[in-house]
Amino acid sequence: MLVAASELMIERSSIEISLxxxxxxxxxxxxxVKYHFGNKDGLLLALLxxxxxxxxxxxxxxxAQPITPTAKLKLHIGGIIRAYYRFPxxxxxxxxLLHETNTAAADEVSKFFVAPLLDFHRRLLADGVSLGEFRATDPVLFYTxxxxxxxxxxxxxHAMSRATGVGPVTDEVCRQYIKHMETLICGGILTQVEEAAAAG
Amino acid sequence: MLVAASELMIERSSIEISLxxxxxxxxxxxxxVKYHFGNKDGLLLALLxxxxxxxxxxxxxxxAQPITPTAKLKLHIGGIIRAYYRFPxxxxxxxxLLHETNTAAADEVSKFFVAPLLDFHRRLLADGVSLGEFRATDPVLFYTxxxxxxxxxxxxxHAMSRATGVGPVTDEVCRQYIKHMETLICGGILTQVEEAAAAG
Incomplete structure (x- = not known):
């Protein structure tokens, strides 16, 4: 049933599906279906x-991989973007679920999604800082x-595509955004020269 | 009437207000009120x-200021975060308006909000690149x-506060986030040494 729900939402590009x-x-x-999940929100929650x-x-x-925190961070950035792309x-x-349903559903999402992801960032940042790869960075602000x-x-x-003729998110756009985010998060937008100057 | 709507939404921390x-x-x-704005969405649109x-x-x-693109970018980051904070x-x-109302309202928001902001990013990035301060960066990806x-x-x-006991967004959190974003966007998370090594 979860597979059916997932396929339906992909087919329709919408979460507006009924039991x-x-x-x-x-x-x-x-x-x-009703017995298993109670209602539509219950099913959506189970799927997520x-x-x-x-x-x-x-x-x-x-x-757990034997690679640097920097390499892990880059893989993580690609992982998030691809996960969103795979499950649009x-x-x-x-x-x-976080904003429009009842508090119980929002609490569930926080517990099984937000908290573990934040915990992962906390550990990855601590590793990177202790190895001298990352600047000291607040994990909550970094997560955000x-x-x-x-x-x-x-x-x-789709707000942008309306405004400016920017196209939809394709494979190619995903790849570009992963590259952009890796560069931005790791090295920022300043050129090396400029950054050295800013650092004094 | 727009002032009244704005005050009501701040008082109630909600956009659920009636005409x-x-x-x-x-x-x-x-x-x-109805004559002026047609309906609630019309009023919200006018307010935004x-x-x-x-x-x-x-x-x-x-x-137009006689300062570097880097200084403009930092001021812009603070400006966005403070604008969101001032008008919660x-x-x-x-x-x-972009996701839950009719297409006409979403088009309006795109036109008066998304398009000009994207255009500002385009011009700021072009200035920064031509002065050698910024790496070449795609404006659409940067905007995103x-x-x-x-x-x-x-x-x-509020998803995070549920998950982890993270508090609400206060003045102090805003200041911290502005500082975090300035550092991250300008210089990235890597330490200078690490970045020089990555660049070869």
Missing amino acids: SDIAQKSGANAAL ERNAATELSNLEYLL YMNRLIHY SLIGACDHLFFGR | SDIAQKSGANAAL ERNAATELSNLEYLL YMNRLIHY SLIGACDHLFFGR
């Missing part, structure tokens, strides 16, 4: 939780800027 | 347009990462 749509797509009885669990187990794996509804789902920037490629894009 | 609330607060006749116009005229002023409803309003990161401090914050 009966899902029942029809999965071949299950509508009453059974499943996707989040996959992504978060990748983070643990990444942290994930971003809308997170926004919907990195996740906000990645999220906005998907959430903000 | 009759606004009429009551402003002392105007409810029919007059007024705030956006103020912020955008500041951008033109900033661009602005962020929710933009999301609401900067606006996404600033926006997320306000949009993502």
Whole structure:
């Protein structure tokens, strides 16, 4: 049923799907779908939780690799952007569950998505700082800027395409944004010369 | 009436206000409010347009100053974050108008908010690159990462506070985030030594 829900949301580019749509797509009885998930929000929450669990187990794996914190950070940036791209509804789902449903659903999302991701950033930054690779950086502020920037490629894009003829997010745009974010987060926008001057 | 609407949204920390609330607060006749703005979305759009116009005229002023593009970029980062902080409803309003109302309202927001801001980034980046201060950076990707990161401090914050006991956005948090974003956007997270090594 989760697979059916996921496919439906991708097909329709929308999270507006009903329990009966899902029942029809999965071949299950509508009453059974209702029994399992309670209501539509329950199903959406279960779906997001499943996707989040996959992504978060990748983070643990990444942290354990014998590579530098800088290399891990770059892989992580690519990982977030690709996850949003692979599950285009994930971003809308997170926004919907956090802001438009009841507090219990929002608490769940915070617990299984926000908290583990923040914890990953905290550990990665601590590693990078202790190895002398990263500047001392507050993990909460870092989380906010990195996740906000990645999220906005998907959430903000259709506002931009309306305004400016910017096209939709394609494979190629994803690759460009990963490259852009790696460069920006690691080295900033200043040229080497300028940065050395600013540092005195 | 726009002032009344603005004050009401700040008081209630919500964009859920009705035309009759606004009429009551402003002392105007409810029919007059309706006549002026058509409906609630019309009023919200007018309010956002007024705030956006103020912020955008500041951008033109900033661009004309006799300071370096790097200094302009830093002032701009502080400007965005403070504008969101001053008008806490602005962020929710933009999301609401772009994603949950009709296409005409979303087109309006794109036209008076997204397009001019993107144009400002385009010109600022071109100046910075031609003066040798900035790396060559795609303006659309830059817009996405900067606006996404600033926006997320306000949009993502209550998800984080639920997950982790992170507090609300105060004056002090705003100042910290401005400092964090200036450092991150200008210089990135890598230490000087590490960056020189990465550059070969």
